[in-house]
Amino acid sequence: MVKMNEVLYEGNPCVRKVTLNRPEKLNCLTYGMFSQMEKALKVYESDPNIEVVILKGKGKAFCAGGDVVRVIQLIKAGHWSFGASYYRKQLTLDYLVATYKKPLVSLINGIVMGGGAGLTMHGRFRIVTENAVFAMPEASIGLFPDVGSSHFLSRLPGHFGEYLGLTGARIDGAEMLACGLATHFVLSKDLQSLEDALCDVVSSDASTIFEVINKFTHKAYIKPDSSYKRLGVINECFSRKTVEEILLTLENEATVEAEKWVVDAVSYMKSASPTGLKICLRSIREGRMLKLESCLLRDYTVVSHFMRRTVNSDFFEGGRAMLFDKSRDPKWQPSKLEQVSEEMVDQLFAKVHDDDWEILKLPHGRSLTNTGKPKL
Template sequence: MASSNGATDQVLVEAKSSVRIFTLNRPKQLNALSSTMVSQLLELFLACAKDSSVKLIILKGSGRAFCAGGDVAKVVQDIKQGNWKGGADFFREEYTMNYVIATYSKPQVSILNGIVMGGGAGVSIHGRFRVATERSLFAMPETALGLFPDVGASYFLSRLHGFFGEYAGLVGARLDGAEMLACGLATHYVPSERLPLLEKALVEADSSDPAVISSIIDKFSQTPLLKKNSAYHRLSIINKCFSRRTVEDIIAALESEAAANKNDEWISSTIQSLKKSSPTSLKISLRSIREGRLQGIGKCLVREYRMVCHVMLGEVSNDFVEGCRAILLDKDKNPKWEPSKLECISSEMVDRYFSRVHDDNDWEDLKLPMSPNLPAYALSKI
């Protein structure tokens, strides 16, 4: 087990043969990532990269969640106390951890048996193997919180089939394990009752060969049926609408589809979700995902760090603090967004989020590690 500063073990560590099993261990908080957890995980991944006896990492969560995201309530508390830099420190370490995972020299198997949201996607989707189950529930709900899909989401969402990533990122769509497999978020689907046997087989294999690990997971895998009402069945409409250039164009295209299909609840609920989200968040999220299509993981994380610092500074909009108040703290689910309409947000306002932070002399861009423990291909990912 690993603990930090005498705190309760928020990340449990088991050594089994050449395998290290990390278990996220804040079950009452749905394993939301605290700064302690992020520090521990980063330390563990870096230590295992140097340890030649370690061949494979397995990452899982305790209780009913894999990881429900980052602990943003603490970040908001810091912002309200005038300490936005506390949040900047948290995101800097979290994004560094995301990069280390994305460029890791050893295979990682993430067992996504439960809720996977926000920061939970950051510690898993960047890894080589992502195992979904019938209990998996994925979402990037940031636009409803006045944030944007971060933790490198502009990299992995933009690489999903078609324009499904724009749909998932802007709408905050909830996807089950079958949908995760279909769109590319998961690499395998294994029924939860078979997970203990899978884990045992991975330990016994004593291998770091991705082909060997993949063939072991294949033995326990199934191809699940997509539910009748799955959004993935709507990929042609999603591609048609979410490929549009602006958020306004996307909503107009969806409204045109709604007019032609008056009884289609999926289209109307998609429009409603977009209209309830922060207009500023929608605009910066779409641009972020679009830029991510053309960038490596390193550049995506450096850009997202600039964006999140601007979000916390609140020079253009305070929607992050307001969204967290309405959804997570007061729970009235009635945020008052400002600006309140898409048309009130100019391209100059959006540009601000993508620029360096000039309001603070101490602020620096995210500096990602170029460690000898990371593989050579890490260089090509920036």
């Protein structure tokens, strides 16, 4: 059950503000929060007086992801399908954000990972500050980058999306703007002024919103050691056909030029779930050719298999090692990339044959609004 103050709803008759309010939990999302936000956003969308919706998080994080601890607790206390229900609600909300008919402005002034990325990266206006930190580290807990991330990661320059998904790498606001994950960069000291200006908007016209935001944008400076400045090398490494080939190429690169981003990438890939990494690569590669709806439907299927333990228990083992015991010593099964066969991967992408499984049903007749620029 959601606590009434875990999501705050404020604003004026024309502009509504939705604030994630679990700062002590880095605004990790619960089932109740999904349900409450979905209901509120639908009401705002149909209200002729409301022109703009602002989405933000309280505290140092926008949102660090879904409440995985709670999901695992629910499954262990009951049935695997409890987790699938949670995920079904999450993806439905992500799709609502992606197809929202009114301007929805995300203000990202901190951590945005996993489920937080699902709430923001599919939207039209994605404003970041120097405090923003983006990452998709799901493979480290036995999963894979989900919430439709294969759609937006696959559309980043070159193979930067594969790099982010396979290494769990963290990038800052300037890098997010440069690669296209963000639409605007604003200094944190100006964020409240921007929010106040947005609250004075009396139009839902996208170009009007862009004009307001542009008054507060600031030049974003990418750090010299940024991995994004190594896009050429990243493309060389992450364009390889298999995860094994990518890791081998990275290891060879580390012997030539042991830059921090390469060392970190190798370390992460060697410690993450081999199954999760293989699912990640296939998802992103296929995602380049798929619509968002197809990516979300596929993510739901694969996650359901993970929760059902169709192939292995990596999701629960990762949860144990990284979130419960915090021993950081997950015992993956299989433990090596070469032991994860194509047949195993195919099985995780196949339809779930279980009487307790429900198909994800996304509403028809809605179109994506994430264009990155106003429709003039």
